[in-house]
Amino acid sequence: MPTSPSPRGRRPDPAVDEKIRAAVLALLLERGLEMTMDEVAARAGVGRASVFRRYGTKRDLLLDTMGRLLDVHVAIPDTGSLAGDLRQVVADTLAVWRDDRLAAVSRQVLGEAGRDPEVADMVRTTMRERMTRSWVVYDRAIERGELRPDADLWLLTDLFAGLVVYRGLLGIGPPGVDAVVDALLHGFAPQGGVEQH
Amino acid sequence: MPTSPSPRGRRPDPAVDEKIRAAVLALLLERGLEMTMDEVAARAGVGRASVFRRYGTKRDLLLDTMGRLLDVHVAIPDTGSLAGDLRQVVADTLAVWRDDRLAAVSRQVLGEAGRDPEVADMVRTTMRERMTRSWVVYDRAIERGELRPDADLWLLTDLFAGLVVYRGLLGIGPPGVDAVVDALLHGFAPQGGVEQH
DNA sequence: CTCATTCTGATACTCGCAGTATCCGATACC
DNA sequence: GGTATCGGATACTGCGAGTATCAGAATGAG
Numbered sequence A, B: 001m002p003t004s005p006s007p008r009g010r011r012p013d014p015a016v017d018e019k020i021r022a023a024v025l026a027l028l029l030e031r032g033l034e035m036t037m038d039e040v041a042a043r044a045g046v047g048r049a050s051v052f053r054r055y056g057t058k059r060d061l062l063l064d065t066m067g068r069l070l071d072v073h074v075a076i077p078d079t080g081s082l083a084g085d086l087r088q089v090v091a092d093t094l095a096v097w098r099d100d101r102l103a104a105v106s107r108q109v110l111g112e113a114g115r116d117p118e119v120a121d122m123v124r125t126t127m128r129e130r131m132t133r134s135w136v137v138y139d140r141a142i143e144r145g146e147l148r149p150d151a152d153l154w155l156l157t158d159l160f161a162g163l164v165v166y167r168g169l170l171g172i173g174p175p176g177v178d179a180v181v182d183a184l185l186h187g188f189a190p191q192g193g194v195e196q197h
Numbered sequence C: 001c002t003c004a005t006t007c008t009g010a011t012a013c014t015c016g017c018a019g020t021a022t023c024c025g026a027t028a029c030c
Numbered sequence D: 001g002g003t004a005t006c007g008g009a010t011a012c013t014g015c016g017a018g019t020a021t022c023a024g025a026a027t028g029a030g
Helices: A014-031 A037-044 A048-054 A057-072 A082-098 A100-115 A118-131 A134-142 A153-170 A179-187 B016-032 B037-044 B047-053 B057-068 B083-100 B099-117 B117-133 B135-144 B153-170 B179-188
Strands: none
Touching: A014 A037, A014 A048, A014 A057, A014 A100, A037 A048, A048 A153, A048 A179, A048 B037, A057 A100, A057 A118, A082 A100, A082 A134, A082 A153, A082 A179, A082 B179, A100 A118, A100 A153, A100 B099, A100 B153, A118 A134, A118 B153, A134 A153, A153 A179, A153 B117, A153 B135, A179 B016, A179 B153, A179 B179, B016 B037, B016 B047, B016 B057, B016 B099, B037 B047, B037 B057, B057 B099, B057 B117, B083 B099, B083 B135, B083 B153, B099 B117, B099 B153, B117 B135, B117 B153, B135 B153, B153 B179
């Protein structure tokens, strides 16, 4: 592709970019989504106009910041058994909600997702990317015969992601890791029980 | 307790109460939570002050309205088998998200729950009440031997409530009822498979 | 070097809306 | 009849997002 026509006047200062990002992130962790644009500018030690030149809207600013906050890479476990790996994955998912500040921010981000479809898209995409990254775990489990080959992996992942999100959002204490893993693997019917209909 | 001292002047007009409630509900379904107090008053054909006399705050008004909206009683199934009953319960939970307007409102209510702890409390309480009402189903299932007697029922209910909420909130298509029920009852491990560790 | 252009911080302005205050007429208790 | 509250209407206050403007600095074009 052709080099973009070289910009004429003064170039945007990358240091300002960074100062703004840092300020928003700090404010987000301290006080949640409720910040004014003036606070952001002040905290960044930057002119109000410089913020609006980069983000046309407060929504844009927060969308970008929330995106960066959610995009945390997670280690892929390999404990040798599906139960072990799942425990790890579930525990990782739960970890966010143990830290009070992170939990508060997560709640608010999910809250925004409820009112702003673009935020919902962002969250969904980020979550799904993170999830698919750990699907090696399920491939291995199927090879070992610990997981049904035809299992609906989206259903599996969404079941525990949903549980965690639901409880976190409504302020219900997090579930025990082992109980969740056991429920996901074996369900609530009695062991070996075959359902009559 | 003593009768409250009889109020002195003119009494609040119940008709006005009702007109306001109806107006908010209508606006809520039409356009979601984003309504102005002037719109509410205008739609109700009522003075602005009369709205503020009843609800000191927009938040109060919406909290009350959302509460009434969520407080829908649900039939308790009795199909003769746990799988059948569960299908019914899951389908009922899913039903809300099939109607576009209701889905939109639900998303926004959950969104508010993320940012306002009082809304979260209200939603949690309402949901839990509705859930416990259908626990007869599980009692019967345990008697029939279709459910582990020591099953964590909150985990069971929150798993599918969470799934539905999570997918609804992020705009992911709803899961199939049968797949959910099957996963809850038997899990994702191969049938009869015993986990090695 | 000079000029045009776009950045930067600062300040002032518009606009929408929640919440408050005030008026005047109506209604109800004492 | 006196007084307190409700009802509708309207004006005012306060806050914060977004816009406009300005003077000074930086940078590429010619």
